[in-house]
Amino acid sequence: MVTAINTGDFKSKNSLIATYLIIGGLVIAVMMIFGILMLLAQGGVLDLPPAAFYQFLTIHGTGMIGGAALAASAVMWYFLSNYVELSKKVFKLNLILSLIGVVMVIIGVFSFKYASAWTFLYPLPALSGGAWGVTGALLYLVGMLILGVGFLLLYIDTGRAIIKKHGSLGKGLGWDVISGKRAEKDAPSPTVVASTMVTIVNVTALTAGATVLIMNIINVVNPAFTFDPLLAKNLTYAFGHIFANSIIYMGVIAVYEILPRYTNRPWKSNRPFLIAWTMSTAFTLVIYTHHMLMDSVMPKWMLIMGQVLSYANGLPVLVITAYGALMIVYKSGIKWDMASGLIFMSMFGWVVGVVPAIVDATIVVNHVMHNTKWVPGHFHMYMGLGAVVMIFGFIYYLSKVDSGLQTNGLDKIGFISYTLGIISVSVGFLISGAISTPRRWATHFPEWMAPAVFGAIGGVLAVLGLIIFIIHFIRYVKVRGISGSDINEQKLA
Amino acid sequence: MKQTGLGIILYGILVVPPVKAYLESIMLLHMLVQLPLLILAGWFIGDRLIKKFHPFFTAWNTDGVPGMIFVVFITMYWMLPRALDEAVTMYYIELFKFISLPLVGLFLKDSWKKMQTLGKGFIFLNYLSMFALMAWLYIDSPIQICNNYLETQQKFLGWGFLVITIWMILYLLQAVFTDHSEKAE
Numbered sequence: 303m304v305t306a307i308n309t310g311d312f313k314s315k316n317s318l319i320a321t322y323l324i325i326g327g328l329v330i331a332v333m334m335i336f337g338i339l340m341l342l343a344q345g346g347v348l349d350l351p352p353a354a355f356y357q358f359l360t361i362h363g364t365g366m367i368g369g370a371a372l373a374a375s376a377v378m379w380y381f382l383s384n385y386v387e388l389s390k391k392v393f394k395l396n397l398i399l400s401l402i403g404v405v406m407v408i409i410g411v412f413s414f415k416y417a418s419a420w421t422f423l424y425p426l427p428a429l430s431g432g433a434w435g436v437t438g439a440l441l442y443l444v445g446m447l448i449l450g451v452g453f454l455l456l457y458i459d460t461g462r463a464i465i466k467k468h469g470s471l472g473k474g475l476g477w478d479v480i481s482g483k484r485a486e487k488d489a490p491s492p493t494v495v496a497s498t499m500v501t502i503v504n505v506t507a508l509t510a511g512a513t514v515l516i517m518n519i520i521n522v523v524n525p526a527f528t529f530d531p532l533l534a535k536n537l538t539y540a541f542g543h544i545f546a547n548s549i550i551y552m553g554v555i556a557v558y559e560i561l562p563r564y565t566n567r568p569w570k571s572n573r574p575f576l577i578a579w580t581m582s583t584a585f586t587l588v589i590y591t592h593h594m595l596m597d598s599v600m601p602k603w604m605l606i607m608g609q610v611l612s613y614a615n616g617l618p619v620l621v622i623t624a625y626g627a628l629m630i631v632y633k634s635g636i637k638w639d640m641a642s643g644l645i646f647m648s649m650f651g652w653v654v655g656v657v658p659a660i661v662d663a664t665i666v667v668n669h670v671m672h673n674t675k676w677v678p679g680h681f682h683m684y685m686g687l688g689a690v691v692m693i694f695g696f697i698y699y700l701s702k703v704d705s706g707l708q709t710n711g712l713d714k715i716g717f718i719s720y721t722l723g724i725i726s727v728s729v730g731f732l733i734s735g736a737i738s739t740p741r742r743w744a745t746h747f748p749e750w751m752a753p754a755v756f757g758a759i760g761g762v763l764a765v766l767g768l769i770i771f772i773i774h775f776i777r778y779v780k781v782r783g784i785s786g787s788d789i790n791e792q793k794l795a
Numbered sequence: 796m797k798q799t800g801l802g803i804i805l806y807g808i809l810v811v812p813p814v815k816a817y818l819e820s821i822m823l824l825h826m827l828v829q830l831p832l833l834i835l836a837g838w839f840i841g842d843r844l845i846k847k848f849h850p851f852f853t854a855w856n857t858d859g860v861p862g863m864i865f866v867v868f869i870t871m872y873w874m875l876p877r878a879l880d881e882a883v884t885m886y887y888i889e890l891f892k893f894i895s896l897p898l899v900g901l902f903l904k905d906s907w908k909k910m911q912t913l914g915k916g917f918i919f920l921n922y923l924s925m926f927a928l929m930a931w932l933y934i935d936s937p938i939q940i941c942n943n944y945l946e947t948q949q950k951f952l953g954w955g956f957l958v959i960t961i962w963m964i965l966y967l968l969q970a971v972f973t974d975h976s977e978k979a980e
Contacts, residue, residue, distance in 0.1 A: 392913060458916040461971065469976035502971075505920065512924040517931060529935050 318393060319376050320779050323697055325401075326373025327775065330690060331768050333365040338761035341730070344746045345755035353433060355744035356417035360442075363420035364407055367546050368449060370685065372400055373693045374552035375456060380696075381559045382497045385490075386463035392455050399452030406445030414438025419742065421542065422446070424514070424534035428522045439522045447515045453545075454508045461501040464494060474498030475583060476576035489571040492558035499583045500548045506587055507548070511541030532599060536590075543590035549685070550652060551582070553692030554623060557645055560699050561627060564642045565634035569626060578618035585615035595668040605665060612663035620656060624649050640709045640774075641702060643717060644695030651687025651724075655680060658732060675753075676735025683728035686764070687721070694720075694771050701778030712770055720767025726760025802839025806897065809833060819883055822941070822948040827955045830873055830896060837900020845905050852905050859909030862902035863918060869899045874929055876940040876949070883943045923963045930956035 336358045343350035350358075379393055410416040416438035418426045427439040464474040468490055475498050478484040490498075514537035520527050562569045591608030594600050627649045636642060658680035662671050671677070701707045730753040735741075739750040746754060808814055809832055818829040845852050856862040872878055873896065881888040907915070933953030939946045 389913065454920060455913065455917060458913055458920070462912045462916065465971060465975055469974045471971045473974065473976075509920055509924045509927075512921075513927045513931070516924070516928050520932070526938060527932065528937055529931060533931065533935075 317779075317782075318390065318397070319380050319700065320775075320782070322376035322379075322397060323373050323693070323700070323775065324772075324779065325397075326369045326376065326693065327697070327768070327772050329365050329369030329372070329404075331765060331772060333362050333369060334761060334765045334768065336362045336365075337727075338758050338765065341727075341754045341758035341761060343744065345751045345758055346746065346748070347755060347758070350744070352744035353415065353417065356419070356433075357411050357415060359742060360417045360419050361408070361411045364411075364446070365404075366685070367420065367542075367549070368400070368404060368407075370549045370690055370693065371453070371545065371552075372397075374549045374689065375453070377556050377693060377696045378460075378493075378497055378500065378552040379456075380700075381493045381555050382460060382463075385494050386460075386467045388463050389459050392459040396452040396456040399448050399455075403445045403447075403449030403452065406441045406448065410438045410441030410445060414441060416442045418442070421538060422515075422518060423538060424518055424529060424531055425521060425525075427518050428525050436522055440519065443515050443519050443522065447512060447519075450508045450511050450515070453504065454512075457501045457504045457508070460497055461505065464498050464501065468494065471498050471502060474501075475580050476571055477580070479571070480573060480576050480580065486570070486572055489576060492569050492571050492575065493555050495571055495576060495579050496551055496555050496558065499579050499586075500551050502583055503544050503551075503586045504548050507541045507544035510537045511545070514538050514541060532597065535594065535597070539590040539593040540587075543593060544586055546681075546685075547586055550689040550692070551586075551619075553648070553689045553696075554619075554652075556692045556696040556699070557623060557627060557649065560641060560645050560695065561630050563699075565630050565636050567630050567634060569630060575622050575626070578622045582615055582619045585611045589615050589663075592663040592668070595663075595665050596672055609663055609665050613660060617656075620652060624653050639698070639702070640713050640717060641695050641698035644691050644698060647717075647721060648688050648691035648695060651683060651691055652689075655684030655688050655728075659684065670738075671735055673740055674735040675731045675739045675741045678741055679728050679731030679735050682724065682731055686724040686727065691720075694768075697771065697775050697778075701775060705778050705781040707774070707778050707781050709774065713774055716767040716770025716774075718767075719763045720771070723760045723762070723764025723767055727757045727764060730754065730757025730760060798839045799843040802836045802841075805832060805839065806836040809836065810893065822879065822944040823952045823955050825879055825882075826874075826952055827959070830892075833893065833896035834870075834900040834903065837897030838904045839900070840897065841901040841904035844901060856902070856905055856909070858911075859906035860914065862906035863910060863914065866899050866903050866906065867918070867921070869895050871925070874925065876933075880941040880943050919963070919967070923960060923967070926956050926960045926963065929953070930960055 339348060339350065340355060340358050340362065342348035343355055375396070379388060382388060414437050415434045416427075417433060418430075418439075422443065427443060430439070461471060464471060468474045472478070474490055474494055476489045476495055479486055479489040489495075514534055517529055517534065517537075521529065558569045589608055589611045591600065591604045592612045593608075595605055595608060627646065631646065638646075658676060662668055662677060662680060698709065698713075702709075734750060734753040734757075737750065737753070739746065739753070809818070809829065815829075818824045852862075873892070878888070882892050883889075910918075930953050933940075933949045933956060935953070936946075936949065940949055
């Protein structure tokens with residue numbers, strides 16, 4: 303499976319990227335197992351106590367987003383460092399703080415039975431009805447805060463580096479090209495544009511998150527301090543939605559960088575591309591209100607904005623990227639392998655996964671569907687077949703250019719197994735939603751059980767596929783350790 | 796030298812009993828005027844002291860981080876409602892206020908110029924979220940937090956914090972979106 307890859311501009315990378323990806327990949331795999339256990343419990347196959355189910359739900363949501371964000375930030379860092387001067391020290395610090403945060407979250411959930419789901423929706427952390435105590439809540443909330451501090455430092459550094467190179471974040475988004483002050487040929491690369499967008503939205507999200515986390519901590523320590531729950535929910539989703547959403551915007555950098563190397567065609571930042579990314583930057587910050595369409599006390603204009611801008615948010619970048627991916631591949635003579643295949647598959651996952659979200663962002667539909675398993679149907683497809691597959695594509699790309707490691711039939715089986723598995727999981731959820739199965743419920747009526755069992759079987763397939771991906775990556779790390787990456791890079795270049 | 800004099804005069808004015816009593820009689824003035832002015836006095840006086848004790852500051856505050864940690868801890872303490880309350884009722888807490896906050900100004904002056912962009916950015920965003928939280932806490936709290944200040948006063952203070960937060964956001968936006976190309980490579 304030899305592919306002509308243009309690695310002329312390839313820069314020596316370090317084992318830190320591999321460490322990020324291994325941790326991210328393993329966390330995702332373990333979280334998938336928790337997901338399967340939950341589906342089996344809902345399907346009546348496994349006798350899981352409800353308290354344990356909600357602990358699993360908490361760790362599954364938190365871990366999936368955390369693990370995927372960690373791995374996606376490695377993708378962004380890897381490619382962005384080719385264009386701007388990033389601090390390796392900060393990148394390392396983010397990993398250390400993330401690990402400390404993760405350990406605290408795990409102890410809080412499993413040793414102290416904390417189970418508020420990732421949403422930690424105020425005032426739930428302090429009002430558990432005796433299900434968990436102050437220690438568990440504090441471990442979880444402070445753990446999340448430490449995780450947030452690590453990521454905040456990382457994005458301050460990317461922002462600093464982009465401003466240093468390009469002059470401002472506006473120029474990082476190519477505003478001077480949009481306004482005609484600069485020629486399209488001098489536009490920032492797609493990687494810089496996407497990284498600028500992620501920097502802006504995530505610094506906002508993490509600042510909002512820090513505020514609401516500390517507020518929850520104060521409330522847990524002294525419940526006499528109470529706060530406006532609606533504002534708390536707004537800030538929680540401003541944090542959670544944006545941060546989770548940014549994973550795909552970091553992952554898509556792999557698409558912009560890897561497909562051009564495989565096709566020997568450049569991915570240019572033209573005006574429509576830059577306008578689409580600017581639109582997504584602005585809209586991503588405000589569309590979290592589509593999570594609140596059922597909160598009747600929200601100002602009506604915010605809910606209408608949530609619906610309208612949700613349509614306007616994802617589509618421009620998605621259409622421009624999906625169309626760009628098709629055009630760059632069309633008649634390029636590309637030789638498909640695991641990396642290019644996964645990257646192309648991720649575009650399919652992104653496109654298809656967005657559809658149920660747009661349906662759910664419609665107010666009249668949302669009132670019926672939002673509390674059903676339709677919503678996990680959307681984000682399992684969007685994340686599982688979109689964002690995470692971009693990361694896996696990057697893993698195969700890295701192992702190829704950094705060690706020359708060959709793939710085999712088993713990897714192809716992994717590809718098919720993972721794809722079918724995630725499609726099954728997502729379809730299971732969507733069917734559950736269509737038959738009005740509520741989400742986040744530990745126990746199901748018998749009529750709701752079949753799609754859950756179907757989803758669990760799909761989950762097993764997906765885990766098998768993921769294990770094959772991880773084995774490949776561990777093989778790469780071992781080869782890299784023996785032969786040294788620089789030798790292989792020179793050989794490929 | 797001019798700045799040192801200004802700092803000493805400012806500190807002297809703030810210590811004058813009627814000024815002190817008036818500023819502490821209104822919660823907003825206590826938290827958002829007296830406390831920052833004490834820091835400002837320390838900032839002004841700082842220049843001379845930093846020069847005079849240059850070896851000490853070079854040895855103990857090389858990259859500005861130790862000084863900034865001191866600044867963060869002391870300012871966080873003075874954001875607690877209880878700290879304000881105790882400063883009004885306990886003389887030794889009041890004394891601590893008039894010593895600790897000028898020291899904050901002093902260390903802030905020495906540390907800020909030594910810190911790298913990353914550290915400055917982190918500190919700025921840290922205070923942005925803290926001030927937003929304080930605004931929320933003081934506006935939204937359904938109970939009287941301090942013995943010495945009424946609920947209306949704490950709401951008033953909350954709005955003050957909100958104004959500062961909005962100002963910080965606007966400052967941040969202009970800082971990252973205006974062109975720094977001349978400083979760029």
